[in-house]
Amino acid sequence: MVDRRSVLVVLGFLFVLFHSTFQQLVVPLSSRTERFALIQLRSSLGLRSKEWPKKSDPCSNWVGVQCRNGRVIGINISGFKRTRIGSQNPQFAVDYLSNFTLLMSFNASRFLLPSPIPDWFGLRLGSLQVLDLRSCSIIGAIPSSLGNLTNLTALYLSNNGLTGLIPPSLGQLSSLSVIDLSQNLLSGSIPSSFASLGNLTLLDMSSNFVSGTIPPVIGTLSKLQFLNLSNNGLSSSIPAELGDLSSLVDLDLSFNSFSGSVPVDLRGLRNLQKMVIRNNLLAGSLPGILFPALTRLQFLMLNHNNFTGNLPDILWSLPELRILDASDNNFTGALPNISANASVTPAVLDLSQNMFYGLLTSVLRRFNITNLSSNYFEGRVPDYARGNASLDGNCLQNSSNQRSAAECASFYAQRGLTFDNFGLPNATQPSPAKPAQKSHKHWIILGGVLGGLGFIALLVIVVVLLIVCTRKRDVTNQRAIGVGPVPAAGTPPPPGLSLNFSSLGEMFTYQQILQATDNFNDVNLIKNGHSGDLFRGILEGGIPVVIKKIDLRSVKKEAYMLELDFFSKISHTRLVPLLGHCLENENENQKFLVYKYMPNGDLSNSLYRKTNSDDDSLQSLDWITRLKIAIGAAEGLSYLHHECNPPLVHRDVQASSILLDDKFEVRLGSLSEACAQEGDTHQSMITRLLRLPTTSEQGTSGLPTATCAYDVYCFGKVLLELVTGKLGLSASSDSNMKEWLEATLPCISIYDKELVTNILDPSLIIDEDLLEEVWAMAIVARSCLNPKPSRRPLMRYILKALENPLKVVREEHTSSARLRTTSSRGSWNAALFGSWRHSSSDVVAMSALPASKHEGASSFKQSGTSASQGSGQNGGGDQSSSTRRQSKDIFPEPSEEQDVEKPNED
Numbered sequence: 001m002v003d004r005r006s007v008l009v010v011l012g013f014l015f016v017l018f019h020s021t022f023q024q025l026v027v028p029l030s031s032r033t034e035r036f037a038l039i040q041l042r043s044s045l046g047l048r049s050k051e052w053p054k055k056s057d058p059c060s061n062w063v064g065v066q067c068r069n070g071r072v073i074g075i076n077i078s079g080f081k082r083t084r085i086g087s088q089n090p091q092f093a094v095d096y097l098s099n100f101t102l103l104m105s106f107n108a109s110r111f112l113l114p115s116p117i118p119d120w121f122g123l124r125l126g127s128l129q130v131l132d133l134r135s136c137s138i139i140g141a142i143p144s145s146l147g148n149l150t151n152l153t154a155l156y157l158s159n160n161g162l163t164g165l166i167p168p169s170l171g172q173l174s175s176l177s178v179i180d181l182s183q184n185l186l187s188g189s190i191p192s193s194f195a196s197l198g199n200l201t202l203l204d205m206s207s208n209f210v211s212g213t214i215p216p217v218i219g220t221l222s223k224l225q226f227l228n229l230s231n232n233g234l235s236s237s238i239p240a241e242l243g244d245l246s247s248l249v250d251l252d253l254s255f256n257s258f259s260g261s262v263p264v265d266l267r268g269l270r271n272l273q274k275m276v277i278r279n280n281l282l283a284g285s286l287p288g289i290l291f292p293a294l295t296r297l298q299f300l301m302l303n304h305n306n307f308t309g310n311l312p313d314i315l316w317s318l319p320e321l322r323i324l325d326a327s328d329n330n331f332t333g334a335l336p337n338i339s340a341n342a343s344v345t346p347a348v349l350d351l352s353q354n355m356f357y358g359l360l361t362s363v364l365r366r367f368n369i370t371n372l373s374s375n376y377f378e379g380r381v382p383d384y385a386r387g388n389a390s391l392d393g394n395c396l397q398n399s400s401n402q403r404s405a406a407e408c409a410s411f412y413a414q415r416g417l418t419f420d421n422f423g424l425p426n427a428t429q430p431s432p433a434k435p436a437q438k439s440h441k442h443w444i445i446l447g448g449v450l451g452g453l454g455f456i457a458l459l460v461i462v463v464v465l466l467i468v469c470t471r472k473r474d475v476t477n478q479r480a481i482g483v484g485p486v487p488a489a490g491t492p493p494p495p496g497l498s499l500n501f502s503s504l505g506e507m508f509t510y511q512q513i514l515q516a517t518d519n520f521n522d523v524n525l526i527k528n529g530h531s532g533d534l535f536r537g538i539l540e541g542g543i544p545v546v547i548k549k550i551d552l553r554s555v556k557k558e559a560y561m562l563e564l565d566f567f568s569k570i571s572h573t574r575l576v577p578l579l580g581h582c583l584e585n586e587n588e589n590q591k592f593l594v595y596k597y598m599p600n601g602d603l604s605n606s607l608y609r610k611t612n613s614d615d616d617s618l619q620s621l622d623w624i625t626r627l628k629i630a631i632g633a634a635e636g637l638s639y640l641h642h643e644c645n646p647p648l649v650h651r652d653v654q655a656s657s658i659l660l661d662d663k664f665e666v667r668l669g670s671l672s673e674a675c676a677q678e679g680d681t682h683q684s685m686i687t688r689l690l691r692l693p694t695t696s697e698q699g700t701s702g703l704p705t706a707t708c709a710y711d712v713y714c715f716g717k718v719l720l721e722l723v724t725g726k727l728g729l730s731a732s733s734d735s736n737m738k739e740w741l742e743a744t745l746p747c748i749s750i751y752d753k754e755l756v757t758n759i760l761d762p763s764l765i766i767d768e769d770l771l772e773e774v775w776a777m778a779i780v781a782r783s784c785l786n787p788k789p790s791r792r793p794l795m796r797y798i799l800k801a802l803e804n805p806l807k808v809v810r811e812e813h814t815s816s817a818r819l820r821t822t823s824s825r826g827s828w829n830a831a832l833f834g835s836w837r838h839s840s841s842d843v844v845a846m847s848a849l850p851a852s853k854h855e856g857a858s859s860f861k862q863s864g865t866s867a868s869q870g871s872g873q874n875g876g877g878d879q880s881s882s883t884r885r886q887s888k889d890i891f892p893e894p895s896e897e898q899d900v901e902k903p904n905e906d
Contacts, residue, residue: 029059030070037099038065038072044093045111046082066105074105078132082112090114090765092138098124109134109156114620114763116140122148132156134180137620137763139163142186147172154178158204159762161725162186166210168193175199182206182228183758189213190229195220206252207231207743219244230254230276231743237261238277243268252276254301255739262286267293276301278325279742285309296320303327303350313338316363325350327371334358339365351375352390357412360385360396376403376411378419395419504568505594506580512539513582513592517547527656531555531563531672536597544597545579552589560591563672570644574636576659576667598667600660603629603718607655607727608763620763623770625664626722627802630777632666633658634799637715641708641795646676649706653714654730655721675706709789712798716784720744723778725761745785748778753809769806776805 029035035058042052051063059067066074075097082090092115097106104127114137122145129151138160146155147169153176162184170179171193177200186208194203195217201224211233218227219241225248234256242251243265251269254276261284262277269275273296283306291297291314300315303325310333311326317338325348332355339362349367357376364370364385374393381391381399392401395408412419516537517524526534532550539545550560567578582592600606608620621629633653640648650657650668657670717730724744729737747758756775760766766774780801786792793801801808 027059027067027070028057029067029072031072033099034072037096038062041075041094041096044096045077046085046090047077047080048083051077051080064107068102071102072100073102073127074107075100075103076105076107077111078107078109080111092116092118094118095120097121100125102127104128104151105130105132107132108136110136112137112763112765114139117143117146119143119145122146125149126151128152129175130154133160135159135762137161141165142167142170142181144169146170149173150175152176153199156180157184159183161762164188166191166205170194171196173197177223178202180204181208184208186210190215190218192217194218197221198223200224201247202226204228205232209233211235214239214242216241218242221245223247225271226250228252230256231739232256234258238263238266238282240265242266246270248272250274253280254278255743256280258282260284262290264289266290269294270296272297273320274299277305278302279304279739281306283307286312288312288314291315291318294318299323301325302329305329307331309333316366321347323348324367326354327351328353330355332356335361335363337361338363355411357395357415357417364389376408378408378412504564504581505578508580508582508592508594510582510584510592513537513547513594515540516545520549529670530652531560531670532593537594544599546595546597548593548595550591550593552591560593560672562675563593566648566671566674570640570648572636572639574632574639574666574668575671576669595669596667598659598669599662600664602656602669603658603660603721604655604727604731606660606664607721607725620725620761621664623764623766623774627773627777627805628664629658629660629666630719630722631799631802633668633715633718634795634802636666636668637711638795638799640674641711647708648674649677649708650674650711651706653711653718655718655728656731658718677706677708707789708795709792712784712792712795713789715795715798716781716792719777719781719784723756723761723774723781724759725763741785745782748782750779750809772809773805776808777802779808 029038038052038058039054041047042054052058052065053061056062058065058072059070064074064076064078064080065072066076090112092113094108094113095118097103098120103125106125106128107130109132113133116139117133122143126149128149131146131149131152131154134156135158138157140162141164142157142162144167146152147167150173152173155170155173155176155178158180159182162181163186165188166181166186168191170176171191173179174196176197179197179200180202182204183206186205187210189212190205190210192215194200194215197203198221200221203218203221203224204226206228207230209232210229213236214229214234216239218224219239222245224245227242227245227248227250230252231254234253235258237260238253238258240263242248243263246268248269249271251272251274255278258277258280259282262282264287266275267290270293272294275294275297276299278301285308286302291312295318297318298320299322301323304327307326307329309331311331313336315321315324316336327350331351334357347367348369349364350371352371352373352375354375356372357378359379360372360377360382362382362384369388370385371390372394373390377391377394377396380397385391391399393403395403395411409419514520516539517535520535524536526536526546528534529548532548532555535547535549537545537547564581576598577596578593579596580594582594606621607626637650637653640650650671651673652670654670657668659667659669661667714730720741721727721729726740729740744759747755749755753772753775756778757771759778760771760774764774780793780798783793784798
């Protein structure tokens with residue numbers, strides 16, 4: 001029997017040991033300076049007592065505070081919520097951090113700090129080893145003083161609003177192992193000083209505006225394992241020095257403008273598991289000598305380039321390869337006849353949009369999912385190639401939706417190959433020999449048929465000419481452009497233009513205009529518009545106005561006359577009010593229009609506004625206001641499109657044309673380009689049968705296109721600007737913005753709410769319910785950006801979707817809701833979601849590929865935007881990339897049963 005006294009002695013000894021150990025582990029905060037600094041930091045950041053209770057010891061009871069020997073060595077406020085008062089004006093108020101002389105780690109990720117990083121940050125925290133400021137809404141430039149944090153091992157600054165150049169001083173941080181600057185607005189080139197970062201294992205600069213070339217010194221970073229430079233403006237060729245990164249595991253250079261060929265020296269990447277160089281301008285053949293050394297390669301993304309030649313045979317034998325995407329190139333050749341067993345783990349092959357030919361071979365057994373569409377494969381489809389395979393647009397015999405026999409025969413003949421078209425749909429089979437003599441009866445029948453066809457063709461031509469002429473006459477009448485002198489009061493208007501001056505506000509004298517603008521002082525200049533210069537003005541009585549100064553030497557007379565005609569017939573609360581005009585003065589080349597002043601300017605300068613503080617900090621519009629603005633703009637456009645007869649097109653929808661009054665109510669401006677929609681909106685039966693276009697993305701006058709669908713496209717970019725906070729998006733149509741759209745749109749999925757957080761404006765403070773509204777607006781934006789004008793929703797449906805955002809995401813993304821949509825074609829949601837289809841390839845992409853914040857759901861089959869803003873099929877954009885992106889839809893086309901007809905009522 002165990003002695004009770006011995007047990008008590010042992011228990012007492014264990015208690016003393018445990019107590020002493022605990023006392024050593026948790027020592028109360030001993031520094032009064034640090035305690036005072038924590039209290040002040042708690043107050044300035046607006047932290048709640050739930051996490052940092054004021055009356056308890058910080059070292060033992062404050063969440064995220066780490067101490068050693070009674071001193072603070074780590075502070076982690078990641079994801080904390082501010083108090084109600086603290087959230088009203090959040091700032092980068094961390095000045096008291098300078099009192100923690102032993103601080104080794106500061107983590108404020110996902111905690112709102114919408115201000116620049118102070119310069120002192122890199123001067124007073126000499127012990128800092130980890131700095132994590134991801135998703136904090138930080139703005140401004142990266143201070144060069146961070147180069148003084150020589151003990152720093154990890155620097156995370158991703159997903160903020162940082163601007164300016166990357167400071168070369170960061171190259172002084174020789175202890176750095178991780179540097180993440182992704183998803184910002186940084187520009188300039190990669191500093192060559194980064195060659196000193198010999199301990200670097202991760203370098204991520206993706207999703208910025210970094211330009212220039214990759215400095216060869218990057219190849220000296222021997223410990224680098226992850227290199228991500230995607231979604232930038234990098235150009236020239238891929239430096240061969242990257243092949244010296246023998247430790248590299250992940251290389252992503254996608255969405256840049258790299259040209260030339262893939263350097264053979266990349267075979268030095270013996271540990272590489274993932275190579276992504278899609279969406280560039282790379283050309284030439286893929287060097288076969290590159291891949292024998294890449295035995296660990298699992299993911300190879302080559303899509304959307306200009307590669308030619310055949311794929312190296314060695315690719316099919318790489319033991320670890322799981323995803324091979326070579327789509328949208330100019331690859332050609334036949335599949336190798338290599339036997340392969342079915343893959344145990346999911347494997348994906350995408351060779352679509354190339355010029356591969358020949359038979360389908362057993363090498364396809366290796367892949368569970370294949371996309372071979374839009375090639376020239378021939379023969380029969382073997383059983384192992386069926387299942388999860390896309391085979392459309394080939395020359396296959398026992399498969400639907402194939403190319404015509406003539407097209408296939410021509411392709412093979414050009415390459416000196418034999419094409420067996422037996423069994424191909426639309427193929428012309430050998431016909432039996434016909435008698436040498438034909439009866440006169442046959443000639444009579446043939447003549448009758450040809451005569452009938454000729455008569456029908458003539459009738460069709462006559463009908464088409466009548467329709468075209470009628471349309472042109474209607475358009476001319478709708479625009480009613482006058483060519484005579486500008487009418488003055490009491491004088492008859494010029495032919496074709498009947499202006500009701502009584503509805504155009506007050507007639508101001510030239511002297512009143514000069515007095516209101518202080519002789520057009522440059523101080524009062526708001527901006528130089530495309531139809532005239534805008535000035536602030538004060539009328540007698542202190543009434544603020546905006547005055548447009550129109551110089552007829554640089555602006556066509558028709559422009560301002562059409563705007564006057566517009567205001568004489570149209571009036572709506574969502575349109576900027578015209579208060580008056582001045583059409584007569586000493587200088588006949590100058591005319592003036594007077595509008596109501598909008599205190600909050602336009603959306604482009606109100607999305608981020610300067611606060612009244614002395615530090616010139618910016619305050620972002622909250623989400624409720626942004627949604628209010630979107631609804632107001634949609635109301636104005638819906639009025640123009642659906643309540644005016646004929647429908648009117650704005651033609652200049654962007655953030656700068658959305659004016660905001662003192663209560664942030666929307667008034668649409670920039671109405672000088674507004675005109676009637678080109679063509680008759682009510683198609684006749686003959687027009688529909690002949691499939692004559694009723695809308696065009698190119699205006700007949702060479703000006704911005706005059707269709708309601710074009711307004712919808714531009715409005716989609718405005719919605720994206722509200723969601724992402726990316727300034728200038730709606731006004732831009734350059735190639736960089738198109739690349740940004742291609743990278744952003746895959747993050748908008750009706751099936752995954754969390755994806756939208758990757759593009760969300762980091763300055764927004766939203767809870768779960770508001771996130772669903774953001775998600776809904778993003779979905780509406782993507783629907784508006786369909787490259788096919790006929791697939792874009794009508795503006796009245798967009799308005800109803802924005803008025804009911806929770807209905808969009810809580811009902812319409814479920815399968816049962818999609819069935820309801822199909823059965824209720826007249827509803828607004830049916831029209832909006834007619835362009836969404838959960839295709840099998842989308843499911844494949846999301847399930848087969850590894851999770852990546854940069855790839856989203858688009859890695860398997862990336863769909864590009866159209867070549868120009870709002871373009872239909874090919875648009876009028878840059879043709880240098882050939883067919884690389886010309887006909888790529890942003891998202892899949894709806895199936896026939898999901899197609900949405902134009903309803904008769906809302």
